[in-house]
Amino acid sequence: MSVKHEERRDQLAESALRTLGERGYARTSLREIAQHSEFSHGVVHYYFHDKTELVVHAVRYYKARCVTRYDGVVADSSTAQELLDAFAAKLVETVLDEAPMHCLWYDVRAQSMFEPALREAVTLIDRTLEEMIWRVVSRYAELAARPTALDPAAAYGVLDGVFQQALLAHVAGDETALPRLVDQVHGLMPLVLA
Structure with a gap:
């Protein structure tokens, strides 16, 4: 595929x-995606065979940016406590700034249990998220x-589970969800150490 073709696919994904x-x-259907964008249904369908292909591309596109989210926390922290504080703060920030995208991720991940076409992409994305969390945990250790x-x-399973619960509580309007997430991360991170 040409660079221009990939750029257009990325624009459609965005x-x-x-x-989504x-x-x-x-x-969400391809038609609804087109109706809520500057692109026609024909253009969307030209670049993506079906909704699954578009969703896989869109989630990969989004998560490719996410997996570097905590790299600054890892690089800039000089003590375990500093890293812990910065990591917890960054988790809260991402819920506040990008809750719909995280909800979409958990939705697609759950759908992959029923739709084989999503499994490979979800497994790959999950692996990159696990590696992202492991960089934080390793640096903390x-x-x-x-x-x-x-x-x-x-380590990823534990922290992702806590994050998902906080996200769900946050989108349901629970004002204690994010402070509780901070407390849970502060309580759990020491437990990942021997």
């Missing part, structure tokens, strides 16, 4: 993310001068 984030995977007690998959 446009689709807004609609508002409506969710199951409630290094700064604390202690080995980790969990493997990368377990």
Whole structure:
């Protein structure tokens, strides 16, 4: 594919993310994505065979930017406590700034259990998110001068679970969700150390 073709696919993905984030995977069609963008249904269909292909591209496009979100926290922290505080603050920031995109991710991830066409992309994205979290956990362990007690998959599972619960509570209007997330991260991170 040409660079111009890929750029147009990325533009369509960016446009689709807004609609998908508002409506969710199951409630959104290619036609609705086109109606809520500057692109016609024909253009959307020209660049993407079906909704699944567009959703996979859009979520990959979004998550490719997300996986570097905590790199600054890792690079800039000089103590374990500093890293812990900055990581918790960044988690809260991402819920506040990008809740619809995170909701879409969890929606697509759940749908992948029923739609084989989504599984490969979801598995790949999940692996990159696990690696992102492991960079944080590894640096925390290094700064604390202690080995980790969990493997990368377990550490990701624990922190992702807490994040997902906080996101759900936040979108449901629970004002205690984000302070509770900060407290949970502060309580859990020491437990990942041996």
